[in-house]
Amino acid sequence: MSKENIPVEAEEAQITDASNKKDDEISLVDLFAVLWHRKWLIIIMTFCSAVLAVVISILSLVLPPEKSFMPNKYTPRAQMLITEDSSGGAASMLGNLGGLASLAGVNVPTSSSNSALAGYLVNSNTIQDAVINKYNFIEEWEIEKSPVAESRKELKKVLKSSYDEDTGVFTVSFEDKDPVLAQSVVNYVVDLLEQRFSELGVDKNKLQKQNLEENIANTYAQMLDLQKQIRDLELSVSNIYSPKTAPSITTDITMVKMELTVQEEIYKNLKSQYELLKVQMASEQPVFQILEYAEVPDQKSGPSRGKLCIIITFAGGFLSVFLAFLLNAISNMKKDPEVISKFKGKKE
Numbered sequence: 344m345s346k347e348n349i350p351v352e353a354e355e356a357q358i359t360d361a362s363n364k365k366d367d368e369i370s371l372v373d374l375f376a377v378l379w380h381r382k383w384l385i386i387i388m389t390f391c392s393a394v395l396a397v398v399i400s401i402l403s404l405v406l407p408p409e410k411s412f413m414p415n416k417y418t419p420r421a422q423m424l425i426t427e428d429s430s431g432g433a434a435s436m437l438g439n440l441g442g443l444a445s446l447a448g449v450n451v452p453t454s455s456s457n458s459a460l461a462g463y464l465v466n467s468n469t470i471q472d473a474v475i476n477k478y479n480f481i482e483e484w485e486i487e488k489s490p491v492a493e494s495r496k497e498l499k500k501v502l503k504s505s506y507d508e509d510t511g512v513f514t515v516s517f518e519d520k521d522p523v524l525a526q527s528v529v530n531y532v533v534d535l536l537e538q539r540f541s542e543l544g545v546d547k548n549k550l551q552k553q554n555l556e557e558n559i560a561n562t563y564a565q566m567l568d569l570q571k572q573i574r575d576l577e578l579s580v581s582n583i584y585s586p587k588t589a590p591s592i593t594t595d596i597t598m599v600k601m602e603l604t605v606q607e608e609i610y611k612n613l614k615s616q617y618e619l620l621k622v623q624m625a626s627e628q629p630v631f632q633i634l635e636y637a638e639v640p641d642q643k644s645g646p647s648r649g650k651l652c653i654i655i656t657f658a659g660g661f662l663s664v665f666l667a668f669l670l671n672a673i674s675n676m677k678k679d680p681e682v683i684s685k686f687k688g689k690k691e
Contacts, residue, residue, distance in 0.1 A: 385664060515529055
């Protein structure tokens, strides 16, 4: 290549770059020209979208909750304090329940804990069926096909649970258009959770306390019964007419008194264990403790009608811009003889 050709090629490259930049500038100007030409379409469509969003929001508020297409939703919450014990009873129980949880579609964390057990129980069929049957949700939600399975699916959409690892607080919530019903459902689930934790024996101290209370009550009842037997036998001795029967009654009294002594010793030991356990429980945190029951909410949790208005307005604006470019493209196609000839050729 000669040196004389180099400046010529460079000049041609500069001309080409300048032409491309000019085409880009013209394209950008054309875009703004199209928007300006269709400005009233964009303004009117955006304005109508905003008005439509406001009308929808007002109608959803004016209509009764049972007839509204977008009623207010309320989400009461209850908080429980759950003490973690990964090596305790919850770990072994969740290991056994892992297979059942996977079949039920419940995700149980690999790190077994009392909070994970609580999350599993909220989504378990036992608690869900109890809630569905108590509040008759199958008829309330008008479920006809596969009522059991479908009602469980619908309940899982509105009945939620969460756990805060920093505070150890486990939260149960329920979303519904009726705030009183939602509060009742949450508190019922909390009571069921407490009952299930007690039945599973996760809190060993609490279970031991219940057993001691039952044993103390039974022992005390036996002591009263033995004392009554002694009184009756002593009364019969004083009223007997045959001296031959006196030795046998005396023997019975002695045996009953011995049994009473044994029961009194058992009662003392049980009471001693019970008092020691109360001191121990006072110094330890229980596994499951209800912090706050749900209250009837006086403020809605959704829907956010302000956000809905913004979304609909922006959607209308974007649609109007797209429509403006589409109309401009159709107009240009009608003016292009080559395009018209192609369509005419297809018609022939």
